[in-house]
Amino acid sequence: MKKLKTALIMGILSMNAQASMPQDIVFKEGESIQLTLSKINFNRLYVKGEKITEIRFLEGTFTVEKPNKDEIDSGLESIYLKPTFDDKLTLFITTNKHHHFSIQANSDESLGKTFEMVPASLIKNVKRVADKSNDFIRKEKPQVLSEVDQIFQDMENLQTPRGFEQVKFNGQSFFLQKIIKTKPIRVYQGNSLKSYVYEIENTSKAKVKLDKAWFSKNKNTKAIHLSKNELNPSEKAYLYAVYNDMSRSRG
Known part of the structure; x- marks a missing residue:
């Protein structure tokens, strides 16, 4: 026993x-x-x-x-x-x-x-x-990424994209479509490009399917990437955006 x-x-x-x-x-x-x-x-x-x-x-x-x-x-x-x-x-x-x-x-x-x-x-x-x-x-085998995809990958991994520098800024929240609260949290400056990381939040009481067109109205937008395609009420996600910044290259 x-x-x-x-x-x-x-x-x-x-x-x-x-x-x-x-x-x-x-x-x-x-x-x-x-x-x-x-x-x-x-x-x-x-x-x-x-x-x-x-x-x-x-x-x-x-x-x-x-x-x-x-x-x-x-x-x-x-x-x-x-x-x-x-x-x-x-x-x-x-x-x-x-x-x-x-x-x-x-x-x-x-x-x-x-x-x-x-x-x-x-x-x-x-x-x-x-x-x-x-x-x-x-x-998996390493893949060769395009310049923009490499920028997105670096920002997703909380890294400064190659050839960029992180800059200080006063980020203020604003709303898109009246319900998507958008707040810039990081900004990176390159020679002819500028990239942003935004925190976005669904402030409505219904699930929202995100449309990239909402975030592409700036004429200098080169590319955007969303961490999620839809948000539940109060759910947050991240928007990664790359803009053309010709003023810097002329200088």
Whole structure:
């Protein structure tokens, strides 16, 4: 009987160890991630190399516990969360390095899981590929990007585009289509181009499908890129824009 108890205990410990192994999830700026969380156990989530500074969700939809003192001292700052409803729920997360992503959470009665969220800027030439049950990382051959695509990629990864410099500015919010709150948050100056990163928010009470034409009315617009094509009420995304700036090149 003693041997049987020992075997059972070892089996339980083994299962817990397997359940606690972190799942690495690579995310791009503003990306929405599909995850399945345990609703009967707490799930642990943290961002590699960063601290989670803000969590937004509908009141009562998640139970969230803050990190303990040892984790805060180590700079890990995990969050422990558990869904309280069976319906799909949304959680918005911001880090101390101004990375933003959201989680579309389904729930089940499995053991608690650990997720390590990895900013795409930490990994080169990778692509997230999803199958029916899991996300995984597949290495791809480097691709030669156009000048504009390279600028967009650098801005998405919070990097200054090559040949540009980040400039200071006083960014004021404005509205497009009366419902899309738009705020410039970063500006980069090149020789003949100028690029902006805008935070956009749906302030209406209905889902909105974004139209690129709304953001292309400036005659100097060279190209734009949206991190999302539609927004739920109060949901945020990012607009990346490149403009011709001939005044600089003439100077």
